[in-house]
Amino acid sequence: MKKDLTPSETQLPRYRWLADIIRDTIDRGLLTDNQALPPERELAEHYEVSRDTVRKALRYMEERGIIYSDHGRGTFVSPAIVRGTTRFIDSFSQDTGNRGGVPGQRIISIENIGASMAIATLLNIESGTPLVRVRRVRLIDDIPVGVHDAHLVLPRGSRLTRSQIERSGSLYKLLTAQYGFDPAEAVENLCAGAADADDAQWLDVPVAAPLLICERITLSDRRQPIEYCLMKYVSSYRYRTRIARHSDGTR
Amino acid sequence: MKKDLTPSETQLPRYRWLADIIRDTIDRGLLTDNQALPPERELAEHYEVSRDTVRKALRYMEERGIIYSDHGRGTFVSPAIVRGTTRFIDSFSQDTGNRGGVPGQRIISIENIGASMAIATLLNIESGTPLVRVRRVRLIDDIPVGVHDAHLVLPRGSRLTRSQIERSGSLYKLLTAQYGFDPAEAVENLCAGAADADDAQWLDVPVAAPLLICERITLSDRRQPIEYCLMKYVSSYRYRTRIARHSDGTR
DNA sequence: AAGTGGTCTAGACCACCCA
């Protein structure tokens, strides 16, 4: 596959091309947990790129938890537990797929509403701003695992229909394609809560069952708030995340 | 303060020195949400460093959620919601402090045990390996908010005493100072659960009250597992995290 | 077209780890 192409043949920057090659090597098991990669200078010579480009590739992979470097020692493959754990936005469809489940959804309602005080504050917009509210039950292998209550800031006159969402599978994909919705970053707030009557009905659990509650505020590439989403998950649902050492630096 | 020192006077690399200056500028409100920083070339000239060093400083800050860059547009200050949200290991004492609360702890027990099958699997060690188990109630402003059940892989013959932990305030700090315990990365798994009789007693909540359950596996700088910690928090406790766009890249 | 960030190079020197 891509490993035999030159960087110019793939449309990628050289460092990305290199990173993909190394990633493939790891995925194919030729390098495993805590094994050392070749030294940077060697990689540079072998792949005919500058050492700086090699370093860029390594940093790119390190950010993703695939490898780690130690000062005078070398660069190593991260253990598998870490390697798979990088969170991204709209992880539900993707995460579920990655974990070997089939993601699904059942749309509860689609409404055009005005932002309440609470939501306006969270999104830092005017109270009353028109929003599209989409409520869905999320499924894994046809079993309900969570409810999502999304409040979307869309361009004026946007209309979302049930069948559009149903056809596209991923709400985000649809919004991106149709409305230039372009999430760049999000902040999440997690806590535990108890199922109310509605939750219980949709999720098929008793009232007062424990739920994982996750609030998300999503920002566009220009860091404008574009979504507030309240998600509630049954207790069998796992939310995974990776955290790094506070490398130092006092603050 | 540090802004008037030359890079050589602070023991820091130049890019860190520059990053601190810019960070100060933001903290003092001279630059706020979504405002543009000076162009890279201008920063380079003004601070008499190469453009590459400027870029390193900016990438360093971007990773921490302080700023973001957009290709042909410029580099901007992240909105405050994002700016404060970077998770690090042993966030409890630090987070609590950052949020204006006073962190505390009440030690339930300290035991020397052998790793159970379950924990041995998680930590990827031999079943029966000696571990130190520390159970604590975590407090904010003297109110119990969570229980931590830590299983630590320590050098042979390590002894932890109640008074040591109590004196040091932070368990991690103690372990780092005394036993070369050096967490570099961790993986967390969150879900909802219900309080059992013990939880209820320690946390002063009813049995079956919803709890936020967080399992953490911590790895050393060499990516050896050094801790498994099971944490349970009452529903008023908030766990915050920041996630980035799946920048692209298919995988 | 002008201005901005993104990629890439070649080479130098420093800091850390280990035998």
Added chain:
DNA sequence: GGGTGGTCTAGACCACTTC
């Protein structure tokens, strides 16, 4: 001491945004 990653430079060119 020899090998490794970490920092830094000066300059070139590309890609994207904005006017």
